[in-house]
Amino acid sequence: MPSVLVVEDDPSIRQSLIEVLAEHGYAVRSVGDGFGALREITQAPVDAVVLDLGLPDLDGGDALRMIRGISSVPVLVATARDDETEIIRLLNAGADDYLVKPFSGGQLIARLSAVLRRTGHVPSGHAAPPHAGQGAWPAPAAEPLRATVVGELAVDPGARTAHLAGRELHLTRREFDLLAFLAHHTGQVVSKRRLLTEVWREPYVDDQTVDVHLSSLRRKLGERAAAPRYLLTVRGVGIKLVEPR
Numbered sequence: 654m655p656s657v658l659v660v661e662d663d664p665s666i667r668q669s670l671i672e673v674l675a676e677h678g679y680a681v682r683s684v685g686d687g688f689g690a691l692r693e694i695t696q697a698p699v700d701a702v703v704l705d706l707g708l709p710d711l712d713g714g715d716a717l718r719m720i721r722g723i724s725s726v727p728v729l730v731a732t733a734r735d736d737e738t739e740i741i742r743l744l745n746a747g748a749d750d751y752l753v754k755p756f757s758g759g760q761l762i763a764r765l766s767a768v769l770r771r772t773g774h775v776p777s778g779h780a781a782p783p784h785a786g787q788g789a790w791p792a793p794a795a796e797p798l799r800a801t802v803v804g805e806l807a808v809d810p811g812a813r814t815a816h817l818a819g820r821e822l823h824l825t826r827r828e829f830d831l832l833a834f835l836a837h838h839t840g841q842v843v844s845k846r847r848l849l850t851e852v853w854r855e856p857y858v859d860d861q862t863v864d865v866h867l868s869s870l871r872r873k874l875g876e877r878a879a880a881p882r883y884l885l886t887v888r889g890v891g892i893k894l895v896e897p898r
Contacts, residue, residue, distance in 0.1 A: 655769065659683040660690040660716070661705040661731070670703060673758035674765075687711030687719070694724050701769055703761070704748075706732045714746055721747035727772045729765055731756070741869045744825060750862075771854065801836040804896045806874070806883055808836040817874060827853075828870050831863075835884070835894040844891035867892065 657674050661667040662685045674681045682699065684690050687708045694702070702720065706713025717728060730743050730751040740751055749768045752760060800809040805818040810833045815822040824832065834852050835843060845863045853862065867884060876882040882897040 655701070656680040656682065656699040657765070658690060658693055658699045658702045660685075660687070660702060660708070662686060662707065662709050663705075666705075669758075670761070673761060674703075676758075677762050679765075685709070687713070687716035690716060691719055691723065694720060694726060698724065699726060701727045701729065701765060703729050703731055703765070706730065706734065706743075714743060717743065717746050717748060727768045729761075729768055731761075737865060737868060740865050741872075744827070744865065745869060747825075767853075801839060803836060803839050803883065803894060806836070808833050810837070822873050824870070824873065827866055828873070831866050832870060832894075835892065839894050839896075842887045842891045842893045847891070 655678070657679045659667055659670045659674070659681060661670060661683065664685075667683050667685065671681045671683055682693060682697075684693055685708075687710050690702065690704070693699070704713055704717060704720075708716060711719070713730065713732070717730065720726070720728060727749045728747065730748045731754060732739075732743070732751060733754040734740070735753045743751060749772055750764050752764055800807060800811070802808075807816045809815070813829055813833075815824060815829060815832055830852050831848065834848065848863050868878070871877060871881070871884055874883050876884065878886060883894055885893050885895050887893065
């Protein structure tokens with residue numbers, strides 16, 4: 654039975670989350686503050702964490718960074734903050750995915766299941782998910798991909814490194830998967846739906862997930878959507894990685 658730690662200070666919301674998760678076969682533990690979450694994770698590891706940001710003792714972002722300092726457990730952030738900059742900050746801080754409140758129980762279960770599959774965190778006694786591994790793309794059984802050089806950008810899927818003008822880019826796991834996929838298809842327009850299917854491997858995740866990661870990736874490449882260099886948006890079609898002119 655997969656185990657989930659719910660970190661939520663509101664008793665009624667916490668109880669609702671516990672009930673939904675328990676109904677879907679999860680073993681649930683819960684705490685109402687950030688330091689309690691750290692103690693729980695240290696004393697008895699769990700398979701995933703659902704983390705609220707509005708905690709009484711720690712800002713949720715700080716709690717996330719502290720969790721990342723002691724564990725690689727998948728973290729699904731539950732937040733009422735829908736600002737893109739804030740969401741990018743959380744993903745860069747180590748969140749595996751996020752849900753904007755209010756959300757349904759069905760959304761919670763779908764996102765949590767997807768995070769567990771993507772990150773390869775499988776409870777003992779469970780079969781490994783088909784796409785488990787360091788990154789979601791490519792699948793481990795796929796033929797090794799060669800490094801790609803586009804302008805001053807070099808992407809090496811084997812080493813999972815990316816360099817721009819000789820400087821290593823510090824990318825999250827998902828940002829690297831996204832960049833590597835686009836580099837492998839340099840010059841080709843790739844739809845968001847294809848990215849969700851082949852990079853996230855979760856076609857029902859909403860398009861905003863791609864937009865948030867693209868925005869963060871652009872910033873690290875030193876460009877903006879209004880003034881692209883490598884990541885060119887083809888309106889109504891998709892995105893492609895191109896050599897700067």
